[in-house]
Amino acid sequence: MLSPGQKKKIEARGLTVVLGDVIPGDWKDIDAATIRERVLKKVRTGAIIVLHDGSGDRSETVKATPMLIDALREQGYSFVTVSELAHRTNATAL
Structure with missing residues (x-):
């Protein structure tokens, strides 16, 4: 994760840390x-x-990307920006 110093520097630049939760080990x-x-x-x-x-x-990741997009869309998922996701879920910064 981030140290308090790293978090402070990031926030001072007006940035927000976003972490992923599906990490396939690509x-x-x-x-x-x-x-x-x-x-x-x-x-x-x-x-x-x-x-x-x-x-x-990263050729396997490149090959997997369109496969993932197609499969996820078939399952009813859509793709949005992080800002839109945060708005939809009422997410707050930690």
Whole structure:
């Protein structure tokens, strides 16, 4: 997480820390189908999915992304910005 000093610096810049809650481990050596399976197993309304786009070969994450979008839309999910999600859920900063 964040130290009190890190939190203070972030807030001083007017930023908000947002953490994800569906983390499929896509930085590990796993294939797109496994990434998809892990996300679909954990996702729920209001979830924030964390996928990585740097530091290493991310080709499986890139392959998994359209698969996830299609599967999640088929299940009735939609994609919104963090601001919209916070508004919909009446989220507050911690």
